[in-house]
Amino acid sequence: MNTAYLGMPTFPRAAAGSVRDTRLRANLTHATHTIRDKRAAAVAEIDDWARLRQAGKDIKDRTLRHLDHYLLQTERAVTAAGGQVHWAADADEANRIVADLVRATGEREVVKVKSMATQEIGLNEALAAEGVAAYETDLAELIVQLGEDLPSHILVPAIHRNRGEIRDLFREAMGRWGRPAPDTLTDRPSDLAEAARLHLREKFLRAKVAVSGANFLVAETGTVVVVESEGNGRMCLTLPETLISVVGIEKVVPTWQDLEVFLQLLPRSSTAERMNPYTSMWAGVAEGDGPRAFHLVLLDNGRTATLADQVGRQALRCIRCSACLNVCPVYERAGGHAYGSPYPGPIGAILTPQLRGLQSDVDASLPYASSLCGACYEVCPVAIDIPEVLVHLRERVAEEAAGHRRERAGVRAATWLLDHPAAYAAALRAGARTRRLQPERLRLPGAAGSWSASRDLPRMPAASFRDWWRAHRARPRDARHGEGGPGAPPFREGGEAR
Amino acid sequence: MNGSRDLVLARIRTALADVPTAESPGGHPVARAYRSAHTSEDPAALRTLLAENLADYRATVHRTTSGALPALVSELLAARGTRTLAVPADLPPRWLTALHGVELVRDAPTLTAARLDAADSVLTGCALAVAETGTVVLDAGPAQGRRALTLVPDHHVCVVHADRIVASVPRALPLLDPRRPQTWISGPSATSDIELTRVEGVHGPRSLECVLVEPE
Numbered sequence: 001m002n003t004a005y006l007g008m009p010t011f012p013r014a015a016a017g018s019v020r021d022t023r024l025r026a027n028l029t030h031a032t033h034t035i036r037d038k039r040a041a042a043v044a045e046i047d048d049w050a051r052l053r054q055a056g057k058d059i060k061d062r063t064l065r066h067l068d069h070y071l072l073q074t075e076r077a078v079t080a081a082g083g084q085v086h087w088a089a090d091a092d093e094a095n096r097i098v099a100d101l102v103r104a105t106g107e108r109e110v111v112k113v114k115s116m117a118t119q120e121i122g123l124n125e126a127l128a129a130e131g132v133a134a135y136e137t138d139l140a141e142l143i144v145q146l147g148e149d150l151p152s153h154i155l156v157p158a159i160h161r162n163r164g165e166i167r168d169l170f171r172e173a174m175g176r177w178g179r180p181a182p183d184t185l186t187d188r189p190s191d192l193a194e195a196a197r198l199h200l201r202e203k204f205l206r207a208k209v210a211v212s213g214a215n216f217l218v219a220e221t222g223t224v225v226v227v228e229s230e231g232n233g234r235m236c237l238t239l240p241e242t243l244i245s246v247v248g249i250e251k252v253v254p255t256w257q258d259l260e261v262f263l264q265l266l267p268r269s270s271t272a273e274r275m276n277p278y279t280s281m282w283a284g285v286a287e288g289d290g291p292r293a294f295h296l297v298l299l300d301n302g303r304t305a306t307l308a309d310q311v312g313r314q315a316l317r318c319i320r321c322s323a324c325l326n327v328c329p330v331y332e333r334a335g336g337h338a339y340g341s342p343y344p345g346p347i348g349a350i351l352t353p354q355l356r357g358l359q360s361d362v363d364a365s366l367p368y369a370s371s372l373c374g375a376c377y378e379v380c381p382v383a384i385d386i387p388e389v390l391v392h393l394r395e396r397v398a399e400e401a402a403g404h405r406r407e408r409a410g411v412r413a414a415t416w417l418l419d420h421p422a423a424y425a426a427a428l429r430a431g432a433r434t435r436r437l438q439p440e441r442l443r444l445p446g447a448a449g450s451w452s453a454s455r456d457l458p459r460m461p462a463a464s465f466r467d468w469w470r471a472h473r474a475r476p477r478d479a480r481h482g483e484g485g486p487g488a489p490p491f492r493e494g495g496e497a498r
Numbered sequence: 499m500n501g502s503r504d505l506v507l508a509r510i511r512t513a514l515a516d517v518p519t520a521e522s523p524g525g526h527p528v529a530r531a532y533r534s535a536h537t538s539e540d541p542a543a544l545r546t547l548l549a550e551n552l553a554d555y556r557a558t559v560h561r562t563t564s565g566a567l568p569a570l571v572s573e574l575l576a577a578r579g580t581r582t583l584a585v586p587a588d589l590p591p592r593w594l595t596a597l598h599g600v601e602l603v604r605d606a607p608t609l610t611a612a613r614l615d616a617a618d619s620v621l622t623g624c625a626l627a628v629a630e631t632g633t634v635v636l637d638a639g640p641a642q643g644r645r646a647l648t649l650v651p652d653h654h655v656c657v658v659h660a661d662r663i664v665a666s667v668p669r670a671l672p673l674l675d676p677r678r679p680q681t682w683i684s685g686p687s688a689t690s691d692i693e694l695t696r697v698e699g700v701h702g703p704r705s706l707e708c709v710l711v712e713p714e
Contacts, residue, residue: 027693034694051532058528066523068510081677087503139700140691156691163692189692193700200701205611221676231649231687231702238645238679239611249506254523256676260668261532267631271690274551275631275667278702279682280645286679288607289644300506308513 008340010365012450015334024160024335031159032326038272039323039379045274046264055261057383060317063219063252064307070219070252071298077222081284083294088246090301095126097297098211098244102132105242107208113226113233114138115213116320117246117299119151119342120355123211134211135177135203137232139196146173152336152344154322155270160335163187170195178202200232210236210291214247215319216262217296220255222283224296227266229277237280243291248299250316262319265381269321302355311392315351317382322347324376324386330369339366346376350389358397367393428464435460535665537630544629544663545710551632555685556698557706563714567657572596574655574707575619584609584617584651586643593621593657605643614650620703621655622648625680626662627708628670633684634658634708637674645681654703656683659711 008014018024043049063070075085088094102110110127112118112134124134124145136145143158144151147169151157158166167187174181174195179202181195212233216225224245226233237243253262267276285294307313325331325345336344340362341352349370353363367390376386398408417424431438438460444452463471537547549559562570571593575583584603585594594602603609603617623641624634634656636642641657648654664670674680687702698704 031694046533046536048532048536051529054529055532058526062523062526062528065514065517065521065526067514068507069523071507071510087506089502089505089509093502137701138691139689143691156694158691166692189695190697192692193689193697197700201615204701205615218676223676229687230689230700232700234645234649234681235701238649249510256671260671263667264532273555273684275628275633275682275684277555277684277686277688279680281676281680281682283677283679286638289638289679290646298506300502300509304506304509304513307510310516313513 008362010361010450011334011338011340011369012365012454014338014340015330015369016454018335018338019333021335023162025333027160027162028332028335031153031156032328032332035272036323036326036379039269039326042268042272042274046268052261052264053381053383056265056319056381057317059253059258059261060250060382061314063254064250064313064316067249067252067307070254071249073219073254074217074222074252074296074298077218077220078224078284078294078296079222081222083222083284083296086295086297088297088299088301091121092126094121094246094297094299094301095123098123098246099127099130099132101242101244101295102127102209103130105209107132107242109133109135109203109207110209110211110244111135111137111203111207111236111240112141113210113212113228113236114141114157115211115246116154116342117213117248118211121246121299121301123246135200135207137200137203137236138228139193139230139232142196142200143169146170146177150337151342153325154320154343154345154347155325156322160337163189163192166192174199200235204232204235204239207236207240209242209244210240212236212243212245214245214251215266216259217247217252218254218256218259219252223256223281224283225259226280227263227276227278228280229271231278234278234280237282238290240291242293242295244295244297246297246299248301249303250318266319266321269319269323269379269381302357305357306351306354309354309392312350312354312389314384315347315354315389317384318347318351319382320347321381323379323381327375327379328370329373329375330371334369339369341366346370346386346390347384350384350386350393353393358393358400364397367391367397425464425466429467431460432463432467435462532668533666534668535630537665539665541660541663541713544665545660545712548627548629548632548658548663549708549710551629552634552685552706552708553632555632556688557632557685557708559708559710561710561712564711565714567709567711568593568596570709571621571655571657572598574709575600575621578619578653578705580618580653582617582619584614584620584643584647586622586641586647589621589623589641605647607644609647611646611650614646617651619653619655620648620651621657623657623659624662626664626670626673627658628665628667629663630666631684633670633682635670635674635680635682637678637680639678645679648681648683649702652699652703653705653707654683654686655707655709657709657711660713663710 140158153159170181331345442452625637
């Protein structure tokens with residue numbers, strides 16, 4: 001994975017800023033709660049959800065275990081249908097393949113369907129460096145592009161913006177990219193959508209080259225599937241003469257029949273609809289209908305490294321529905337930008353560090369960007385055990401990354417203390433006696449400071465449980481009865497909010 | 499094709515060292531214990547469910563009979579103020595017999611997007627419809643035209659014959675050819691990108707009218 005988000009701070013630092021942004025938190029809370037409730041209702045409509053989920057997981061696992069076989073089958077089927085297949089080992093290679101294909105057409109602009117894969121490889125920036133303008137045509141992606149911003153949600157990339165911000169942005173920036181927004185533009189969503197419609201229709205009608213990703217690739221038939229709502233996808237996929245689709249190698253499903261599982265799982269998990277408004281499917285090129293040239297770029301970019309980790313591999317089952325983002329208490333407060341990657345939220349916390357490797361501070365911090373509450377696993381339509389992978393990656397960070405000597409020393413000290421009951425009791429008593437002097441937070445120096453700075457210390461109880469028990473067990477039962485105050489168990493006080 | 503093909507395939511094989519060499523792709527089980535439909539497959543019930551689900555996603559639904567279809571088509575276009583109508587080259591001529599004063603634009607590979615953009619409405623049939631999800635599927639087959647035809651005009655009237663309605667997605671896929679270009683349509687174009695407020699009509703047709711043709 002390349003460095004499209006280079007310079008991002010680690011998750012705790014980025015999140016510290018975003019949790020103080022009250023407007024961002026209000027936008028996010030509204031959006032995530034709305035969609036999570038709708039999703040629950042859409043899922044409850046069909047009573048075999050658990051079985052569909054199991055089938056989705058099984059199909060993806062089968063595919064991943066024999067990925068070479070299915071990719072070769074895909075290549076044969078796409079080629080037989082008149083498409084051309086290219087293989088890209090990393091982001092740079094994928095960008096070069098796309099840039100060369102665009103240049104070969106003689107065009108200097110492309111229209112784009114929203115695609116996580118092209119976001120991941122930084123395609124727009126790479127094309128700009130080659131003098132090719134890439135126009136995002138999904139409404140949310142357009143908002144992000146006009147704002148020179150970064151996406152913050154997999155499904156709704158501009159979820160962090162409210163209608164007033166979007167109106168200001170359209171008025172200010174649309175004219176620089178093409179047809180300007182009307183001066184009278186209001187902040188009503190229907191007016192904003194209309195301004196985007198007029199702005200983009202010009203581009204659709206003149207575009208000769210389009211770039212997309214794909215939601216699914218069917219190995220046995222070479223069928224490519226793109227799922228969307230606005231119709232911008234259909235515009236890009238059918239009107240231009242050349243279509244280039246950049247698709248992660250994990251997007252393959254073996255058979256046409258397998259779509260019956262994913263076309264049920266994805267819309268309900270993602271937009272909480274029985275079915276999304278538009279699904280486009282094609283295999284290679286169709287005579288007289290749609291693009292005359294079709295190129296499929298199969299992208300590795302860290303996916304094979306992810307595949308090699310037997311615990312982490314399950315992240316490649318992800319169908320990018322974003323249900324895990326909408327239920328995550330950490331995402332809801334920190335926002336998508338804090339994850340420093342096109343893949344935010346719980347899935348981003350396991351996918352990004354696996355695709356990019358754990359070397360950088362940002363990526364090593366991501367497996368810790370979670371409370372491990374497990375809500376993400378509950379809603380995942382392909383049953384990715386995100387908490388399991390998070391814990392596994394934390395172990396890898398502790399083993400591989402530097403700077404964890406103090407943590408290990410701390411664990412060794414704690415182990416010794418727990419092995420020596422007398423010393424443990426003495427330490428607890430010392431802690432209880434000095435409780436009034438203890439600070440609310442520790443301010444540790446160096447690397448440990450990033451841990452201590454965001455955590456309140458628990459308040460010490462007046463007595464340890466052992467001391468309390470010793471004092472009370474000896475008393476007669478009736479003497480204790482009805483007694484409050486000093487006789488109450490010590491943890492009550494310790495558990496109180498300060 | 500390029501050198502990375504072998505590189506990526508080699509990386510995959512190395513990564514999968516834990517998968518037993520004797521395991522075939524089919525050897526890893528897939529539990530298909532899910533339902534093939536979630537609803538009664540009684541044809542009348544399917545028509546009603548399709549109508550409900552289409553309407554729920556803001557498509558307008560009309561129910562008619564084959565004999566009354568031309569008059570209804572004419573009425574719908576008149577209500578819309580349609581003067582130019584795009585149609586597939588092989589649209590059944592009978593559907594158009596009640597039209598007056600409407601210019602027809604016949605689909606052909608040479609018909610440009612700009613010309614389509616100037617059409618007020620488009621009238622097509624469909625390959626099939628899925629009742630549970632409120633979806634019509636077009637596969638460039640009879641009475642459907644190219645994909646662009648139903649995309650560019652702002653108003654799409656889609657005729658669904660009762661015998662083309664299936665209960666569910668698992669019932670639909672075996673009836674479709676995966677090598678044909680397909681468009682699955684569930685309601686008009688919509689976005690929820692601004693504060694998750696649903697807005698109909700962004701780039702595709704803003705109005706979708708489905709005409710269910712009931713058995714006589």
